[in-house]
Amino acid sequence: MQATRMISGRAIPWGAKNIDTDIIIPAKWLKTVSRDGLGKGAFESVRAVPGNIFDAAENQGAPILLAGDNFGCGSSREHAAWAMLDMGLQAVIAPSFSDIFSGNAFKNGVLAVTLDEAQIARLMAVAGDGATITIDLENQVVTSDRQDRFAFAIDPFRKMCLMQGLDEIALTLAEETAISAHEARQTHDAPWLVPSQI
Amino acid sequence: MSKPRTLYEKIWDAHVVARRDDGTCLIFIDRHLVHEVTSPQAFAGLAANGRRVRRPDLTLAVPDHNLPTTPRVDAAGHPIPIKDAESAAQLAALEANTQAFGVPYIGAHDVRQGIVHVVGPEQGFTLPGTTLVCGDSHTAAHGALGALAFGIGTSEVEHVLATQTLWLAPAKTMAVVVDGQLAAGVTAKDVILHIIGRIGTAGGTGHVIEFMGSTIRNMGMEERLTISNMAIEGGARAGLIAPDDVTFAYLRGRPMAPKGAAWDAAVRHWQSLPSDADAVFDKRVDIAAADIAPSVTWGTSPEDVVPITGHVPAPESFADPAKQDAARASLAYMGLNPGTAMQDIAIENIFIGSCTNSRIEDLRAAAAILRGRHKAANVRWAIVVPGSGLVKAAAEAEGLDRIFIEAGFEWREPGCSACLGMNPDKVPAGERCASTSNRNFVGRQGPGSRTHLLSPAMAAAAAVTGKLTDVRELL
Numbered sequence: 001m002q003a004t005r006m007i008s009g010r011a012i013p014w015g016a017k018n019i020d021t022d023i024i025i026p027a028k029w030l031k032t033v034s035r036d037g038l039g040k041g042a043f044e045s046v047r048a049v050p051g052n053i054f055d056a057a058e059n060q061g062a063p064i065l066l067a068g069d070n071f072g073c074g075s076s077r078e079h080a081a082w083a084m085l086d087m088g089l090q091a092v093i094a095p096s097f098s099d100i101f102s103g104n105a106f107k108n109g110v111l112a113v114t115l116d117e118a119q120i121a122r123l124m125a126v127a128g129d130g131a132t133i134t135i136d137l138e139n140q141v142v143t144s145d146r147q148d149r150f151a152f153a154i155d156p157f158r159k160m161c162l163m164q165g166l167d168e169i170a171l172t173l174a175e176e177t178a179i180s181a182h183e184a185r186q187t188h189d190a191p192w193l194v195p196s197q198i
Numbered sequence: 199m200s201k202p203r204t205l206y207e208k209i210w211d212a213h214v215v216a217r218r219d220d221g222t223c224l225i226f227i228d229r230h231l232v233h234e235v236t237s238p239q240a241f242a243g244l245a246a247n248g249r250r251v252r253r254p255d256l257t258l259a260v261p262d263h264n265l266p267t268t269p270r271v272d273a274a275g276h277p278i279p280i281k282d283a284e285s286a287a288q289l290a291a292l293e294a295n296t297q298a299f300g301v302p303y304i305g306a307h308d309v310r311q312g313i314v315h316v317v318g319p320e321q322g323f324t325l326p327g328t329t330l331v332c333g334d335s336h337t338a339a340h341g342a343l344g345a346l347a348f349g350i351g352t353s354e355v356e357h358v359l360a361t362q363t364l365w366l367a368p369a370k371t372m373a374v375v376v377d378g379q380l381a382a383g384v385t386a387k388d389v390i391l392h393i394i395g396r397i398g399t400a401g402g403t404g405h406v407i408e409f410m411g412s413t414i415r416n417m418g419m420e421e422r423l424t425i426s427n428m429a430i431e432g433g434a435r436a437g438l439i440a441p442d443d444v445t446f447a448y449l450r451g452r453p454m455a456p457k458g459a460a461w462d463a464a465v466r467h468w469q470s471l472p473s474d475a476d477a478v479f480d481k482r483v484d485i486a487a488a489d490i491a492p493s494v495t496w497g498t499s500p501e502d503v504v505p506i507t508g509h510v511p512a513p514e515s516f517a518d519p520a521k522q523d524a525a526r527a528s529l530a531y532m533g534l535n536p537g538t539a540m541q542d543i544a545i546e547n548i549f550i551g552s553c554t555n556s557r558i559e560d561l562r563a564a565a566a567i568l569r570g571r572h573k574a575a576n577v578r579w580a581i582v583v584p585g586s587g588l589v590k591a592a593a594e595a596e597g598l599d600r601i602f603i604e605a606g607f608e609w610r611e612p613g614c615s616a617c618l619g620m621n622p623d624k625v626p627a628g629e630r631c632a633s634t635s636n637r638n639f640v641g642r643q644g645p646g647s648r649t650h651l652l653s654p655a656m657a658a659a660a661a662v663t664g665k666l667t668d669v670r671e672l673l
Contacts, residue, residue, distance in 0.1 A: 017520050018399055018499055022639040027618045031264065031284035033238035033291050045641050068520060070400040073433065074637060075618075076335040077236065078351035099369075099403060099435045100335060100349055107353035155367070156220055168353075169249070172361045175216050175224055179363060182215045182226050192456035192464045193228055194255055195323055198302055198310075 003165030004109045007091045008134040010062035011127040014053055015120070017068030021101060024072070024080040038079055039086030054087075064133050066124050067094040071112075072101020081108040091135050093120060093142065106158050109165070111135055113142060119150045137163060202474035204371050205438050206406045209346040209471070213329050215363055225366050227358050228328035229345070231314045232259040232301065234292040235620065236333030240356035241295040251299040252362045258323050259296045259303045261289050262313045263620045267583050267610035270307060277307060285621065299359075312586020312612040315339040315553035319423065320586055322452025326441035326468040331358055336553045336636065338434070339427035342419065343449070344441035344471055346406070349430065370480040372405040372434065376413040378487035383670040385563065386421035387555060387634065387653035389413065389485075390428045391493040395503030397483060402434030405481060408473065409439050413487040419448040420559040427554045428636050431500040440472035492669055494540055495638045495651040497528035502638070504540060506656065506668045512536035531640055532648050533628070540666050543650070547631035548573070548580035548607070548661045549643070550654055552617035555634035556585030560654040561593050564634075565601040567658035567672055573606035574664025580607045581623065583615040605661065619644045632660035 029041035047054050065084070071094040072080060081104045084092075091111035105112040113135055115123070119142075126146045127133060134143045137159065142150045161168060186193055203211070216224040230253075237259070244251070251257060264285040272278055280286040289306065296303035304310050310317065315336050318324040326344035331337060333355040340347035354364055374393055394401075407429045414422065422439050429437025446465055449455045456464045491505035502525075504511065513525035513536065529536065534543070550556070550564050561584065573580050582602045584590035590612055593599055599609045616623040617635035619642070625631040627646025634657050638649035650666060659669040 017524060020637075020639045022618075022637070022642050026641050026645070027620045030235050030620060031282070031288055033242070033288060035239050045645070070403065070433070073399055074335065074430075074639060076333060076337075076349035076351055078239075078333075078353060081351075096400065096403065098400075098433065100351060103354065104351035107351060155222070157218060157222060157365075168365070169247070169357050169360045172224065172357065172363060172365070175361075175363075178216045178224070179226070179361065182213075183362075186226070190464070190467065192460035193325070193328065195229075195258075195454040196457065197255065198258070198304065198321065198453060 001107065001161065001165045001167065002109045004090070004111060004162045005137050006134065007063050007111060008132060009064065010059060011064035011066050011123060011133040012053055012059045012062045013066050013124040013127040015066060015068050015124055018070045018073055019067055020074035021072055021077050021080040022074055025077065025083040029083070030077060030079050035082045037086060038083035042083040042087045058130065061088050063088060063090040064135065065089050065092045066120055066127060067092055069094065069096045071097050073098040076100045078104040081105050081110050084110060093123065095120060106162070107168070109162060111137065113152050115142060115150050115152055122148060202477040204473040204477045204479060205344065205408055205440055205471055206346065206369070206371050209327055209329065210368060212327070222365055222367050224363050225329060227331055227362050227364060228256060229323060229330035230257045230358050231318055231330070231332035231337070232257060232355070233263060233314050233332070233334065234261045234288045235263045236352050237295065237355055238288060238291045239352050240359060241299065243356045244299070244359055249360045251301055251359045254300045254302065256362065257301045259292060259301050260311060260314050260317050261292055261306055263614045263618070264288055265306055265613040266621050267613050267615050267623055270611055309587035309591060312589065313553045313556065313614055315427065316556060316585030316589065319343060319419070320452070320588060322449055322455030325449065325455065325464070326445055327471050331364065335430045336427055338429040338437045339423050339553055341429065341437040342422035342426040342439050343445050344439060344468065346436055346438065348436040369435070370405045372402055372407045372481040373479040374407050374409050374483045374485065375411040376409065376485045376487055377411040378413060380413060380487045380490065383492050383655065383673055384490050385653040385655060386417060386424040388490055388493045390425045391495065391503045391651060392490045393485060394428060394432045394500050395493070396485065397432050399431060399499055399501045400433040402429065402432040405434050406436045406438060407432065407434040409437060414439060415442070418559065419444055420557040423557065424554055428500070431636060441468045492653065492656055494656065494666055496532065496534060496540065497525065498531055498638055498640050499524070499528070500636065500638060500651065502528060506540055506666060508540055510534045510536055510538045510540065541668060543630065543666045544576060545632045545660045545665055546576060546578045546629045547625050548577060548657050549616040549631055549633040549635060550581070550657050551583030551585070551615050552635035553585065554636045555654050556583060556589065558589050558592050560634065561589070561598050564654040564658040565598045567655050567662065567669060568605040569601050571605055571662045573661040576664040577661055580661050581610050581616065582607050583610045584612050586612050616643050618642060632657045632666065
């Protein structure tokens with residue numbers, strides 16, 4: 001994972017609710033064995049409409065997306081986070097996220113920042129007016145160059161991993177003793193848990 | 199006296215390997231199902247870091263999403279190559295990765311191949327009280343057997359392959375209690391669609407839903423799998439149903455399930471799992487079975503549910519302005535006008551399949567409606583895709599394939615198929631599909647496709663009349 005501390009730039013004032021991961025990246029793009037190059041399929045059905053918000057000149061290269069409730073619902077495809085990163089989006093600010101998307105975003109260093117609806121409505125207004133929005137992870141605050149300052153909460157462990165760009169698997173492998181102890185206990189108490197092999 | 203616990207809390211507590219100060223726990227994973235779409239990058243990550251699969255014996259790989267459902271061998275019995283180069287490459291990667299890492303693999307030409315969520319229970323790989331994950335959100339299905347089962351992303355797939363664990367924050371608990379007897383023609387699919395219509399697609403976010411009540415207790419295992427499968431459509435990463443004699447009878451003798459004395463020990467453990475009578479849930483929703491009608495979706499979210507006797511709603515009928523906007527966009531995409539009777543909506547395509555509704559009882563329910571009938575002239579394409587090769591064989595042994603074929607359906611090979619159209623099975627732009635799958639999202643069954651979710655019996659009824667139809671008129 002890349003270390004992420006500060007994301008600053010334009011925000012795309014989309015605001016749509018219940019955006020499912022089929023919208024973020026349709027299934028036909030999932031036939032890949034790589035994490036790269038998925039940006040061209042990102043938000044395909046939205047971008048098929050002329051005049052859509054993602055292809056507006058002022059939103060090119062914007063690192064932040066403003067969205068509505070329940071962002072990333074539906075399919076568990078991590079390709080959604082990969083596609084967003086590949087098109088340059090490094091953060092989503094929304095009132096709520098699906099559980100699976102929020103985990104996938106975190107694993108890829110995409111910030112999923114939860115603010116309340118009124119705060120997002122304000123950011124939508126200033127972003128539409130060309131404001132620069134900044135997400136400061138260390139201080140857990142979203143600011144704009146229009147005097148806005150909104151604090152957000154984040155799981156302390158996730159924050160540490162994001163800021164240091166830690167390899168979570170390496171961290172977990174350091175728990176080897178505890179994992180082996182669990183396995184030994186399981187073998188003793190419930191040997192039937194190991195499936196008969198096919 | 200220890201604190202009363204829910205089924206979820208009992209499974210959680212038994213799997214904690216380590217605990218952080220903030221309550222996040224390292225949870226041991228007992229079962230890992232792997233398919234071709236969400237695993238290649240995970241295996242590549244292992245290889246790049248010189249890591250191995252920690253517990254191949256707890257892992258099972260099956261291809262399902264990409265496989266064409268047309269015949270897989272020619273007249274001479276030779277495998278037919280897959281035309282789509284990207285699909286072929288992804289399928290080949292799964293086979294190569296499972297060989298390289300020593301993971302048990304059921305291949306495309308094995309009669310046991312099928313949709314991972316059909317194969318897991320069918321093989322007895324899924325067991326009560328276990329933690330089970332897969333890189334697929336419909337992993338929630340396995341909760342029907344009392345397993346804590348949920349979908350994960352590819353980074354988590356890699357994490358489980360490498361460590362057999364996941365770092366998880368405890369979920370909240372939600373009880374959805376359905377009581378009473380279902381009316382004739384009302385199935386498990388109608389129950390779960392009704393529930394999602396009630397709680398909304400974010401109703402269970404952050405929660406594990408335990409489905410309870412006499413209606414659920416009286417269901418067979420396959421009906422329970424349909425219910426728990428769609429917990430994710432209600433926002434819950436996992437669904438759960440307490441294991442009972444129905445569960446044990448279903449599992450006994452399955453190939454990967456415990457045998458002999460081990461079976462007896464397992465059952466004794468499983469009997470201790472149901473939620474304690476005085477266990478506390480964070481949220482509770484009560485539903486009367488008598489209020490549930492055969493149900494169907496009108497929009498592009500699984501919460502857009504109405505009884506088949508109902509009408510396309512007016513966007514203004516929703517209190518939330520954002521939902522009004524979403525409804526307007528849905529109706530434009532679906533080509534529907536407010537006030538149209540659901541039963542006046544003509545259908546060109548029928549899909550009976552998916553991890554929600556492709557088991558033998560689903561096929562029996564559809565065949566019961568289709569027996570001696572034929573699809574309407576305006577139904578251009580009607581396919582049945584059994585959930586596994588074993589389901590297909592069982593259906594053929596009962597003669598169900600003949601009923602479908604005589605009714606004008608195509609009888610296909612197993613896989614995910616038109617549920618998400620990663621293989622060649624797609625619904626054309628602008629056309630409608632009466633589908634027994636789980637998602638009616640924009641473009642889900644193909645770009646521009648219009649999906650109406652319903653039960654297998656209702657899909658069969660729509661095939662017969664060429665429009666959405668109350669199956670009770672054909673019983």
